[in-house]
Amino acid sequence: MSAWRTNVWLRLRALMHRRAFDRDLEDEIGFHLAMRERTQQKLGLTPDDARHAARRQFGNVALLKEDTREMWTFVMLETLWQDACFAARTLRKSPAFLAVVVLSLALGIGANSTIFSVLNTVLYRPLPYRQPDRLEVVWETELSRPNSQESPAIADGADWRKQTHVFEDIALTSFTEVTPMAGDGGGEQARAQYVTPNFFHLMGVSPMFGRVFTASEAQDLSQTVVVSDAFWKRRFNRDPKVLGKTFKVSGVVSTVVGVMPPTFGSFYGGPLDMWVPIDADSARYSERKDHWLIAIGRLRPGATQSQAQIEMGAIAHRLEQAWPATNKGVGAKVQPFHDALYGGMGRNLYPLMGAVVCVLLIACVNAANLLQARTETRRTEFAVRASLGAGRRRLMRQLLVESGLLGLAGGALGIGLTFAGIRLFRAIAIDFPEAERLSVDIRVLLFTLAASLATAILVGSAPAFQAARADLNLALRAGERRTTAGVAGRRTRHILAISEIALAMVLLVGAGLTLDSLFRLQHVDTGFDPANVMNFDLSVPEGAPYVERLAGGDIERVSPLVAAFYRRLLDKVSAIPGVESVGTISPFDFGGSFSVLGRPAPPADKMPSTSYRVISPAFFRTLRIPLKTGRYLNGSDLPGAPWTAVVDESFARRFFPNEDPIGKRMRLRYSDMDEKQPRQIVGVVGDVKWYLADKGPTPVVYASYLQQGSDFRGGNSMTILAQTLVVRSASGLGPHAAGLVAAVKKAVAELEPDQPVFGIETMEQALARTIGDSRLFARLLEIFALIALLLAAIGIYGSMSYFVTERTHEIGIRVALGAQRGSILGLVARLGLKLSLTGVAIGATLALGLTRVIAQLLFGVTPTDPVTFAAVGLGLLSIALLACYIPARRATRVDPMVALRHE
């Protein structure tokens, strides 16, 4: 053991056994005295004389004991404790000061810890897999656009796996997909993750019981599935005999073979029911066109990301040569798994962290300001203590201990506010990943402690230095206090007030810009009327009797039963009382290329492409999408009639710039198959935005669900199988919504008992969800800016109040000499205006530089929007002046007699 460790250990032991230590010391000295006494007696002294001689020879027993004891204690710690007790007593004497400081620090620290806990959860906490830092995602990238990344074709992923040496293994997985399931206990929309059998081993997780997939268990008509703990609980009531139970997933008979532990879930922490196996080598994916699984690889021990990048690039190059039709110009890109999941989150979160640091700085400045004022009023106290022999260091330490206590108290209360903050965050957040996993863990606690201590040092250092510099003579001559109350102190306080305003200005500009963006987003013209519309998602199962898989497994044939189902459903729903109109639209955009008949065909890779949506004819009327020319789809567009299509304005503008599109014929090609018949354009409708933050409209072709082919490649039959029912209520939603939902569900159940209905929400909710992140960001920034404004106002008020108190004497003289009320007001207001103008100017300059970091998060406003800057500046100025007003008015009421006698 090194010397200092021995030292500390011995001292700690003495501290813990203080009584035993004292007794031992007593014994040791007693033994010495007794021995000496005995020797003296042997020399012939009387017992009494011997005892006295022994004592004499020993010296001052009490003093030596004290010396020895002191040696064993932590003198530093004990004086620190004394300082803390003293500080606590002094602070308790001014409860208002204490409350304001602790509360503002707690707000600042709590805001920081809340945002830190979000950062911690999504960015800093390691992923819950074995050696998560060895996991990499491999993307396909277009070599001509190095920044592009796309999920690889399934067959490419399978080839990567066979050819790699740098990765131990590569698994393919989807994110969470919704898929209909049916079985005992009714139909529902299950949340499934499609994975290759090696997925679990790659992630390093084992099932709670049962097994995971073996090499290949994905069959066309039956499969095994592994279910989540939550699903096992919900669907099987934790039945221990769940293994071997079967149900249908997308029409495929599925047998449960394993249950995963509750700790293993979906990538972003959302609910997940089961894992469904994918056979990446199946002939089904041989076209190399199924880009819906991501590839995750585990690096071999010792292998690096750059080695992986080089190897994957080489493999991609080989695939380019082997499959030129699909892989020409396609490279590979390796990215750490954590980055792939959360890399983009920092863009939103770091500006928020910056904002809360700003709030904390304001709180610190505020506290420093108050502490500074307090130190000045305590100058006499410090001077007296200094003249009685207290060292400057001791005085400084006293003040630092005081601010330390304030910081820690703020931190303790801040932790409480963090719990509240996390709850608030969850309430505001829509679809935020991992929101449920946000918590105050040890890292958040350590962060809070660090923030509290940093706060204490920031707050306490200025007054401490001031106190150390105090001039004894000046301070002790009480009469001069009023006129010379430290030019340095006054300047410090003014600088603090200015920086508070400047910081508040930065935050308010940021909040102003994002709120402006949010307002614009919420008032985007979507091109349709979302009010009083309710959405229901439906998806008929991907199996018998609706879908038949043709020999070879690659082609799915959709039965006419699907169209019949939707047709009957539309009839039933439109008959529900209170329903004004009902339509359907395919929720997935299966865009593709097309050719216009009569135009020379462009080369294969230059074909124009468009979005493509399958709708029911009543869709446009239900959403009130305006008709520009031609006609809507209608009852005449039946399977037997010539096929028709309606396009939107941007389609017409882009592809028929100088001609009338009506009457033109085109052939759509999607799912890599040409449609059976060409379609004639019969109408042009207005552009529609499904996402509020959409930058520009995209060309869309709409066609009726009744005029569709039957054969689809891969999963493309979903265009027909899945539909969103949009129902416009004549009587408005609100109280009628529940009845409408029940009636629609009943209509579905009458047609197909196991058919789940999900995604039930109003169109307005669905739109709001598309700007969830912007809303969250703006709301949080708004809250932080309001806190900042409040703190800054308190700061200004404090400064001005102090200014007035300090000058009561001077103002009294002025009033006695006949100064008018206005000129006194002017005296205070001028200073207030000077401070706040300087603060606003500095803040505006800072903001000009800083708002650039949130430029990407803004919509419809530039980061230097002059209107926002001007409005925030003026607002802040008027609040600052308001904060001056109360002290200023008090100044005008100064009674000259009282003021002059106030010596």
Added chain:
Amino acid sequence: MKDKTNSGELLRDTLDMLVLKTLTRSVMHGYAIAEFIEEATDDVLRVEEGALYPALHRLELRGLVAAEWGVSDNNRRARYYRLTAAGRKHLSAESAHWNRMTAAVARIMEA
């Protein structure tokens, strides 16, 4: 924890060195150490006996000696001190320093 004056420190260091040197002979309790120093110097160095105890505790805290409770010849509970490896090292450094010092002083006094 430090003494206030330099002269005190000098005395203190000398006492420490004497205690350490004494302990090279055997394990001893405080009284025996005091006795030994007095006898060996023919009572020339009669330190105030009490001062020995702060010194012993200081050495213990610095890890130069280790202490243990034992039973004395006359069957009383006594605290026995033993030189540690660190103490032995410290002593040899100190005595080398001391020898250089005294030799230097002696050269001046004899000149």
